Amino acid sequence: MTADNGDRPIPPELWVPPSQPESFLPRYYPAPWPPQKPSLRSLFIALALLVLTTFSTLAAGAQFAAAYAIDRQPALDDFAVSYFQPFFEPRLFLLGIPFAATLLGILLAHELGHFFACRYYRIQASYPFFIPAPTLIGTLGAFIRIRSPIINRRALFDVALAGPVVGFLVAVPALAVAIAQSKFVFAGENDALVVFGQPLIERILEALLRPGIPHETLLLHPVGRAAWVGIFATALNLLPAGQLDGGHILYALASHRHRRVTLAVAILLVPLALHFWLGWLMWAILLLAVGFRHPPLLDRWQPLDRRRRSWALVALAIFVLCFMPAPLAV
Numbered sequence: 001m002t003a004d005n006g007d008r009p010i011p012p013e014l015w016v017p018p019s020q021p022e023s024f025l026p027r028y029y030p031a032p033w034p035p036q037k038p039s040l041r042s043l044f045i046a047l048a049l050l051v052l053t054t055f056s057t058l059a060a061g062a063q064f065a066a067a068y069a070i071d072r073q074p075a076l077d078d079f080a081v082s083y084f085q086p087f088f089e090p091r092l093f094l095l096g097i098p099f100a101a102t103l104l105g106i107l108l109a110h111e112l113g114h115f116f117a118c119r120y121y122r123i124q125a126s127y128p129f130f131i132p133a134p135t136l137i138g139t140l141g142a143f144i145r146i147r148s149p150i151i152n153r154r155a156l157f158d159v160a161l162a163g164p165v166v167g168f169l170v171a172v173p174a175l176a177v178a179i180a181q182s183k184f185v186f187a188g189e190n191d192a193l194v195v196f197g198q199p200l201i202e203r204i205l206e207a208l209l210r211p212g213i214p215h216e217t218l219l220l221h222p223v224g225r226a227a228w229v230g231i232f233a234t235a236l237n238l239l240p241a242g243q244l245d246g247g248h249i250l251y252a253l254a255s256h257r258h259r260r261v262t263l264a265v266a267i268l269l270v271p272l273a274l275h276f277w278l279g280w281l282m283w284a285i286l287l288l289a290v291g292f293r294h295p296p297l298l299d300r301w302q303p304l305d306r307r308r309r310s311w312a313l314v315a316l317a318i319f320v321l322c323f324m325p326a327p328l329a330v
Helices: 042-071 090-120 153-180 200-209 222-237 245-253 256-273 279-290 306-322
Strands: 129-132 139-143
Touching: 042 090, 042 129, 042 139, 042 222, 090 139, 090 153, 139 279, 153 200, 153 245, 153 306, 200 222, 200 306, 222 306, 245 256, 245 306, 256 279, 279 306
Parallel strands: none
Antiparallel strands: 129 139
């Protein structure tokens, strides 16, 4: 079949028979650009940040190891002094290896899930960037930068889901091993200066691996604390709001509800902050500050298939298993 102007052929998928209305939905064709790798400069920056974060998490892990050796949680009153002690006595860094290796492994798995999903869809993304910080866990997390448009809902969904799922699959076995190796202490966390919340997945693993032992009498190994951080980070990322992974999943499922759900999540975090953990107030402010807009897709018409909608339920289940109303108490 040919067109009336210049006898140029019309692609069959764009031809509309005369018996049908002269309207059709646009169809997306895969972009012709080749896969793009991050620059060498980006690699050097990522490696430098990884090295710095390795030392900062080793220093934090040394605090957990030292506290674990005397059957207690890390104390915040002397944290500012004890955190920097390994930098003057490098042998102390060895104590932090279990914690640092587990935490960096979970965070790296999460970000590589995003990274390789981007590579699959030929979306330009940076290498994972870690953020070193002299905090209780030695880091503020990690991230990748996406530098090209997202193709369609399926690509957005897959890129957003890959990180939390892979990170969760790495964190759970680490937590299970730590629970199996946890100490039984008489005081437990009742006398601890820092009390960590207990996600549902931890309750399940304790019931399976240490049945009949009260949670208050179990002192978790530093590997388990690192896994706990990874699980908490997974819960934060899966909040269905803003530019978080859960927000991207929500946009892929129902873009018209993204703004309203983001606002609702920010509002719901306020009572959680007042009754459980003040940190939720910071997250509510952050969600409001970032705004409710979402980067547009090249093709927003192609819907998600049934298989991906089933994976959305898996993401919801992971969020429920990881979420804690009161993650920390001092």
